[in-house]
Amino acid sequence: MVTGSITEELALAVPAEQLWKAAFATSDESSMRNLLTGLSDADVKIHGDGGPGTRYTLKFHPGLGGASRVLIKGRLAARDNVARVISWDEVAVEGGEVAAAAQLKSQVVKCKVEPTVAGGCVAKIAVEYESVDGTPLSAMNEAKLMEGYVGLMKKAEENMVARSVQFA
Template sequence: MVAGSFTKECAVAVSAELLWKVAFADAWSVFLPKACAGFIDAVEIDGDGGPGSITTMKLNPAVGEATVFKTRLLAKDSAARVLKTEVLEGGKVSAQLKSQVTEVRVEPAGEGACLAKFTIEYERLDGAPLSPEDQATVAQGYLGIVKKVEAYLVAHPEEYA
């Protein structure tokens, strides 16, 4: 088996504190279905929200063949704004993978802006690296959610002020 990794980042037009608070920390299980309407129908958390907790995102059938995306929280550092999860189920590339761990870092990038940096580590079943197309597919799931969150927060600045 070959283990691989890649990193993608996304500029976001909201502060690091706000993005972290609503998308990755306290309010996210309620916020994501609202911000990602038509993509995420529901978010359920089994556990206290700390390491070991299982999160199940129920995806809208219009998204495609994957209707559930399930992860286990491995680590969460709110002070550093770093979250690490292991994918248990779901995703368009998951059938090719033995394991997938994703780390997201939310870093300030000036007044009212930040960068969301995703590092995806994986191990494929067939021992080959993921193609650039498959890497883009995996990354787009994460980046697409962040861009939907950004659009919602920009359109509703008073909601989480």
Template sequence: MVAGSIKEELAIAVPAEMLWKAAFATGDESSLRNLFAGLSNAEVKIDGDGEPGSIYSLKFNPGVGAGTVFIKGRLAARDNEAQVISFNEVTIEGGEMAAAQLKSQVVRCKVEPTVEGGCVAKVTIDYESLNGRPLSPVDEAKLMKGYVGLMKKMEENMVAYSSVLA
């Protein structure tokens, strides 16, 4: 049973096809490590072939006061044509969001091109809390902030190296 759902649309300053290819089209650890370059001690690990059912793990130290953060999730689906990816069984340990409040998360991202040449990443988090009630707006914002931060770091690195990625 879903206790809550959070949605965020992020303007990204790279073409949709570039973002999709670099971040989501395959399960390539090396590419993902490059996208998260600059995050303190970022470690990316994929258990499996990178296809649905594979477990994706990200460990990093986001900086001041937040401590080490571990994000782990099972790739549920990847649709390269529609540019939609989803992860279930997502867990977070550490960081600003009190992961102890959550029983489960499903994270979905859809990438859509914009007429300006960039794209919009539509991130949806469906979660089930331990107490069966929605999180407070403050905790929902903290939860989404982590995912937005990861997307913005990918964007930053892609803009910096767009000539190499194109």
């Protein structure tokens, strides 16, 4: 049962194909660490072959969500490299303001990357969540939850622009 859903469209200054290849096409530990340099500490763990069912664990530095550490865990549900759509289920966030303020039973996160005429791309992020008490998050907590996912995309963009040769 879905308690609430939030969406965000984020314009990014990197080509859709380049972002997709760097962030979502294979998602191995080394490329994820490189892509999230400056945001994620060395604790990026991926268990599985990179296909559906693969489990991801990302541990972040202080500052993301106001906690000493934020841990995001999830399971890859589906990846479509042609349509550039990826989704994770069984997503859990531990630490941070949203995790402390709103107990979420589950999250499903989906991202679609589309090219723009200007040569960049738009990342369309959708989060469906179920809260423990069955009530929707406040608008402020929904914004904080989405802010975390947007922050990941912006850090990836920043690193890709700064070191485009490494991600080409």
